[in-house]
Amino acid sequence: MSANNLSLTILSDNNAAECCTAEHGFSALIETGTCAILFDTGRENVLLPNAKALGVDLSTVRQLVLSHGHYDHTGGIGDLLTLAPEATVYLHPGAFRERFSIRNGIPKPVSMPEPALIALNSLPEKQINLIEQPSVLTSRSGITGPVPRITSYEDTGGPFFLDPEGSIPDAIDDDLSIWFETREGLVLVAGCCHAGIINTLRYVTELTGTERIAALIGGFHLSTASPERLMQTVDELNTFDIGRIIPCHCTGEAAAAYFRRNLHCHVEPGYAGMRLEFPL
Numbered sequence: 001m002s003a004n005n006l007s008l009t010i011l012s013d014n015n016a017a018e019c020c021t022a023e024h025g026f027s028a029l030i031e032t033g034t035c036a037i038l039f040d041t042g043r044e045n046v047l048l049p050n051a052k053a054l055g056v057d058l059s060t061v062r063q064l065v066l067s068h069g070h071y072d073h074t075g076g077i078g079d080l081l082t083l084a085p086e087a088t089v090y091l092h093p094g095a096f097r098e099r100f101s102i103r104n105g106i107p108k109p110v111s112m113p114e115p116a117l118i119a120l121n122s123l124p125e126k127q128i129n130l131i132e133q134p135s136v137l138t139s140r141s142g143i144t145g146p147v148p149r150i151t152s153y154e155d156t157g158g159p160f161f162l163d164p165e166g167s168i169p170d171a172i173d174d175d176l177s178i179w180f181e182t183r184e185g186l187v188l189v190a191g192c193c194h195a196g197i198i199n200t201l202r203y204v205t206e207l208t209g210t211e212r213i214a215a216l217i218g219g220f221h222l223s224t225a226s227p228e229r230l231m232q233t234v235d236e237l238n239t240f241d242i243g244r245i246i247p248c249h250c251t252g253e254a255a256a257a258y259f260r261r262n263l264h265c266h267v268e269p270g271y272a273g274m275r276l277e278f279p280l
Contacts, residue, residue: 006278011054012047031060041075044076058083062086066090069099070192092175093174095112096112099162142178147175157222157250177193179204184279188217190218215278223252
């Protein structure tokens with residue numbers, strides 16, 4: 001990797017290159033000449049083998065950013081902290097909540113797994129950064145913190161609740177994304193984008209004052225989106241100056257295909273093992 005480039009490697013995704021293993025999860029390593037940041041850790045048992053297969057040294061990670069507290073983004077926390085015990089962890093305090101997905105009246109726990117909670121609770125207080133507002137990550141990158149929910153057509157993307165009875169809806173207000181400045185524009189990385197991809201894009205361009213988006217990468221949680229939401233999302237995305245979109249994880253194959261047919265920018269589905277570089 002050149003010191004003059006930002007390198008992004010997807011380590012966990014629902015799809016994978018032949019040398020990697022797929023899982024329902026997401027994790028991406030972002031490296032520059034001066035830092036290594038892991039964004040999410042996938043679901044379980046895939047982060048380390050995929051990193052090894054790709055020749056990635058996770059012991060160099062100094063910052064771990066968690067997009068939200070769901071199991072498929074936090075399952076590898078313990079594995080990462082075993083290799084990089086001094087890494088600083090950034091997350092919203094709501095990520096620790098107990099939460100459920102309820103379909104057909106059947107509650108499924110989707111909280112952060114117990115081993116991940118134990119690993120985080122064992123860290124010194126100085127290694128935990130609770131993010132409740134936009135925050136600087138490095139001199140050329142940042143964390144959105146909670147994203148304002150403005151659009152009328154975007155929701156969390158699923159039947160999420162804070163109790164197994166389904167009486168307390170979960171707004172997933174711990175959802176956050178990260179952005180990086182490059183010579184080609186911003187690189188925006190999302191975990192699930194429960195806040196909505198349009199809400200997130202609007203917020204990041206407002207925070208940074210930068211209109212050009214070199215790449216939008218990650219899960220957009222559109223697998224159960226209505227045709228109306230997909231149409232409104234694409235119409236709005238086409239008003240942004242975006243170089244390419246890499247839909248991953250929970251975006252859904254139908255939504256990704258709709259993007260390819262209707263977006264003005266380049267669309268290429270992501271997968272574990274994918275590597276991208278951007279000039280700094």
